[in-house]
Amino acid sequence: DVMPKQTTVRLPDDLADQAEAVARTQGVSVNQLIIDALHNEIDRVRQDADFRSRVKRLVERDREILDRLAK
Helix, strand or coil: CCCCCCCCCCCCHHHHHHHHHHHHHHCCCHHHHHHHHHHHHHHHHHCCHHHHHHHHHHHHHHHHHHHHHHC
């Protein structure tokens, strides 16, 4: 079992009010609404070729830095 990671999100009052209203209307918690929204956004950006290209560049750069540190 993996324990969920807890984090705090500070929302502007108007956005928090809207999130609470949407969550109530959908019969879910604000927490679940945020989790669902994050899943949807991550799925969306994974489909973006430019995003994937930027991730690959970052991974390559990090690998180069770690390789230098390991020497």
